[in-house]
Amino acid sequence: MSTKVADLNKLYINGEWVQAESGQSFDVINPATGEIVSPVPKGGEKEAKLAVDAAHEALKSWSRTTSYERSSLLKKWHDLLIENKEEVARVLVEEQGKPLSEALGEVGYAASFISWYAEEAKRIYGETVPASFHDKRILLIKQPVGVVAAITPWNFPAAMITRKVAPALAAGCTAVIKPAELTPLTAIKLAELAEKAGIPKGVINVITGDAQQIGQTWLQDERVAKITFTGSTEVGKLLMRGAAETVKKVSLELGGHAPVIVFGDADLDKAVSGVIGSKFRNCGQTCVCANRIYVEKSILPKFTAKLKEDVAKIKVGLGYEPDADIGPLINKAAYTKVKKHIDDAVEKGAVIEHGGNRIKEYSNGYFFEPTILSGVHEEMVIMQEETFGPVAPIIEFTSIEDVIEKANSSRYGLAAYAFTESLKTAITAYEKLEFGIVGINDGVPSTAQAPFGGLKESGLGREGGHHGLDEFLEVKYVSIKL
Numbered sequence: 281m282s283t284k285v286a287d288l289n290k291l292y293i294n295g296e297w298v299q300a301e302s303g304q305s306f307d308v309i310n311p312a313t314g315e316i317v318s319p320v321p322k323g324g325e326k327e328a329k330l331a332v333d334a335a336h337e338a339l340k341s342w343s344r345t346t347s348y349e350r351s352s353l354l355k356k357w358h359d360l361l362i363e364n365k366e367e368v369a370r371v372l373v374e375e376q377g378k379p380l381s382e383a384l385g386e387v388g389y390a391a392s393f394i395s396w397y398a399e400e401a402k403r404i405y406g407e408t409v410p411a412s413f414h415d416k417r418i419l420l421i422k423q424p425v426g427v428v429a430a431i432t433p434w435n436f437p438a439a440m441i442t443r444k445v446a447p448a449l450a451a452g453c454t455a456v457i458k459p460a461e462l463t464p465l466t467a468i469k470l471a472e473l474a475e476k477a478g479i480p481k482g483v484i485n486v487i488t489g490d491a492q493q494i495g496q497t498w499l500q501d502e503r504v505a506k507i508t509f510t511g512s513t514e515v516g517k518l519l520m521r522g523a524a525e526t527v528k529k530v531s532l533e534l535g536g537h538a539p540v541i542v543f544g545d546a547d548l549d550k551a552v553s554g555v556i557g558s559k560f561r562n563c564g565q566t567c568v569c570a571n572r573i574y575v576e577k578s579i580l581p582k583f584t585a586k587l588k589e590d591v592a593k594i595k596v597g598l599g600y601e602p603d604a605d606i607g608p609l610i611n612k613a614a615y616t617k618v619k620k621h622i623d624d625a626v627e628k629g630a631v632i633e634h635g636g637n638r639i640k641e642y643s644n645g646y647f648f649e650p651t652i653l654s655g656v657h658e659e660m661v662i663m664q665e666e667t668f669g670p671v672a673p674i675i676e677f678t679s680i681e682d683v684i685e686k687a688n689s690s691r692y693g694l695a696a697y698a699f700t701e702s703l704k705t706a707i708t709a710y711e712k713l714e715f716g717i718v719g720i721n722d723g724v725p726s727t728a729q730a731p732f733g734g735l736k737e738s739g740l741g742r743e744g745g746h747h748g749l750d751e752f753l754e755v756k757y758v759s760i761k762l
């Protein structure tokens with residue numbers, strides 16, 4: 281099977297490939313080259329409602345399928361994604377800008393959620409609870425929540441969809457999906473593969489277009505039982521407020537401001553490669569990217585020297601350059617923010633140890649040098665706001681109590697990392713860090729079978745693992761009197 285990217289210019293509603301009723305479209309731009317990849321339909325209220333009509337109708341039969349039937353269809357979807365991984369990865373390269381190696385990595389990661397939930401669908405167990413009376417029985421059964429609306433971001437256009445939709449489908453829910461306007465083509469491609477896999481019409485629907493209109497339509501529609509969202513904390517709050525109107529369930533994966541703590545006894549190679557994995561993956565554009573790197577004073581010079589040496593080896597490049605490790609920032613706004621964080625830090629006394637500039641050679645995209653800042657302190661903007669770019673700020677520390685307090689002094693609580701060879705230090709760190717995910721000597725903890733999610737303003741709910749399936753299930757208590 282081979283689809284041109286231009287063929288992805290359509291909405292998928294109730295198993296039909298359609299255009300927006302308004303006839304309007306908007307362009308998807310390749311962030312690496314500035315070229316138009318493809319127009320896509322600009323859907324709005326009308327299409328959003330049609331999608332819910334379809335998902336609501338499909339729910340009647342989909343929610344009654346057996347776990348084994350759903351599992352088998354999910355497996356087929358997974359297998360088709362793997363068979364077509366090169367093609368899907370190329371769509372990612374075109375619309376997201378990440379290099380082919382990273383894009384292939386994302387497709388594998390995206391597929392892993394489908395295969396994992398294909399298995400987990402078979403383990404939606406109920407419970408029996410001992411009753412207080414001889415003539416009573418208490419049963420707990422799990423049922424799908426209903427129609428799920430998924431709104432996803434541009435940094436992982438494939439994985440952020442499968443991480444939501446695979447457990448939703450496994451649970452017996454149907455889905456309406458709105459991918460980010462910057463990267464909608466991968467979502468359309470995934471829907472195409474889902475259709476080929478035989479997932480029935482209406483079970484998955486994809487709408488591209490006006491985010492606000494689509495979001496509002498879904499929030500107001502009482503048939504939508506759940507909103508699952510990954511994106512900014514601001515939009516997350518807005519959706520949570522809106523969901524209150526009809527008391528929808530919400531899962532929110534929002535911003536982060538991840539601290540990394542490198543203790544004096546850390547294995548230097550592990551620490552540096554962990555920091556690089558966490559900081560520079562996807563050009564620093566993930567919500568679990570290191571945003572504050574606290575290094576114990578005793579090893580600061582050694583750590584900084586090794587980090588500089590290894591960061592110098594990172595190759596920034598165009599998607600199809602074979603040795604490219606990372607691609608561009610997504611757009612001008614992303615570049616402006618990165619630049620602002622660096623300028624502010626330098627103005628307040630930070631030193632640029634490496635990088636610090638836009639790469640001019642690629643004038644049509646916002647490619648940025650992997651950057652290291654030293655002498656960073658708490659008053660700098662970079663220590664408060666999520667950078668979402670390839671900038672590693674280093675802060676010196678001397679005591680474990682002090683560094684954990686500083687690490688926790690954030691409105692965010694998604695991911696944190698600690699590097700140490702001491703079991704006691706590791707346990708102290710993971711117990712005291714107020715974050716939903718803690719990597720100990722591990723800079724890249726995300727995986728399908730583990731629950732991903734944040735505390736504080738980083739979000740609500742978990743994605744991945746059996747906890748991620750529970751997000752799409754209601755517990756019904758049945759009391760039987762004999």
Ligand code: ADP
Nearest residue numbers: 431432433459460461491492495510511512515
């Ligand atoms: P980012 O700043 O990373 O682009 P956003 O939170 O703006 O993050 O976007 C994440 C997703 O939320 C995208 O799919 C975007 O279209 C969508 N979105 C943005 N604003 C709204 C809104 N008002 N209602 C519903 N969805 C929205």
